[in-house]
Amino acid sequence: LISVPETIIDDAWVRLNRDGGIAASVRLSGSIPSGGAPVRLRIPSLGVTIAGKTDPSGNWTGTALAPRALRRWSPESPTLYDVRFESGGDVVQDRVGFRTIEVRGQDILLNGNPIFLRGISMHEEELGENPIRRITPEAARALLGTIKTGLHGNFVRLAHYPHSEVMTRAADELGLLVWSEIPVYWQVRWANPGVLHGAETMLRENIARDRNRASIILWSVGNETPLSAARNDFMRALVKTVRDLDDSRLVTAALLAGREGNVQTIDDPLAADLDVLAVNTY
Helix, strand or coil: CCCCCCEEEEEEEEEECCCCEEEEEEEEEECCCCCCCEEEEEEHHHCEEEEEECCCCCEEEEEEECCCCCCCCCCCCCCCEEEEEEECCEEEEEEECCCCEEEECCEEEECCEECCCCEEEECCCCCCCCCCCCCCHHHHHHHHHHHHHHCCCCEEEECCCCCCHHHHHHHHHHCCEEEEECCCECCCCCCCHHHHHHHHHHHHHHHHHHCCCCCEEEEEEEECCCCCHHHHHHHHHHHHHHHHHCCCCEEEEEECCEEECCEEECCCHHHHHCCEEEECCC
């Protein structure tokens, strides 16, 4: 049992905008009306405080200029800061890195500079002769550390489902860029509204849990999904869900490719809706 105030911080998100400002968002919920409640974000080591009051629905977003002392998170320098979200008697604490990610032409830009992604896809299971899927902080660091130091990588695709929060927090600490994915792949009932609702729920919960992880730069909406009109509508709905929930990251999907001889072609109409294209090739 966890004892909490009657009104709690139900969601808390802090990030660096592409214009270089710090933005913080909070949602309150509980048995007492949460409109007009005072809320604030504090980053003690940077001397940053952003404060305000929630709207009638219990939501608040505030912004502030990033101080000159802020060091941006990157694989070379995975700097994390202790942050505190406060409202009434409730406090949520986290360790967060600040960075920007965007695309310009054919380049992916991390903190405004082009970056080349070097890494692998992996499942969530321990190293060793008898691996299981009980990921401890030590197991996560061993897995991701093998990519970072053993392969000299800067990137990992956590396939094909949301991996443990232990993994994404370890990626923050070690400095690995992350592709995070929900299990939408191969043939599903694209025209079934219930299936779409389930996929959107997984996506919303994954984003809500991990929006404060600087390591995550790509939300993937699917993997190897055969083309059809119903599939295209389904996948575009997921892309819209990502963009509605998180405008600070990029959207991707692993697409099927056609092959003729040694030439591969991406003719997936979903490509026009994505920020980054990813090709499945064997």
